[in-house]
Amino acid sequence: MQVFEQNAAGSPDRFDLALAYPQWQGSGRSANLPRGAEAAAEVCSRYAPLRRVGMAGDGEAAGGINRWTAILDQFRSAQAILDEVRPARILTAGGDCAVDVAVIDHLHRRYPDLTVIWVDAHLDANTAETSPSGDFHGMPVATLLGRPPAALRGLLGPPLAPSQLLYASAHVADDGEWAFQRERGVRWLEAGETIPGPVHIHFDLDALDPAQFPHLAYPEGRLSLDAGADLVRNAAAGGNLVGLTLTEFAPADAAGALDGSRYLQRLCEAAGLRELATG
Structure with a gap:
């Protein structure tokens, strides 16, 4: 694990890396995620040099988490x-x-x-002990705020403080997640709120209204397409955007992948990104 100097050198419309990370093993409804991940990687490759995290197969359950051995291997590959x-x-x-x-x-x-602005329909704040499903995609917020699975404790840096993560559009949770949110005091991003310092946006597409964006495995969102793009645009307006992650794109077929990709491109443009020069 490396430690870096605090430095955001470079142009705010350029990212250093497009990371294709097509993990599906953390989801309980994973059938269409590989198709969406490949389409998302194609979009992201237009804006930054692409590197791919290799997938480790189905994996086996461990420590109360489904397919954990594959997820852990892939985490190590991404970290490398x-x-x-x-x-x-x-x-x-x-x-x-x-x-x-x-x-x-x-x-x-x-x-x-x-x-971190966590745009999602779900709180994603379970632990292996509280999760009713054992699916790791419901645990990243708790992991980042200091309750990781035991196998990650030696691989992660210091946890985020609760004040460093803000929910946006999250409204679906079970009792364990609401208890974690109350215990840690994680709050929601307020309308028009300005974030000082570096910002990362986690954008789970299931935050979107499925009537407008149907390419989802968990269609429980409320956010309109315009509101989602505006959220990204406003967060990036200060010139301090250092990360944008697009997740849970689950188109049922090639036509859906093409349709949904147009919105992913819109989000990248809302973030102020410019396509790489070609030729």
């Missing part, structure tokens, strides 16, 4: 890429929500004052 490239700004194409654990951990070590 991040330690090698040392990106100051990262665009990530998931994959399930848990891909952001490695990315946010990397950014937090570089930027100790990092703020």
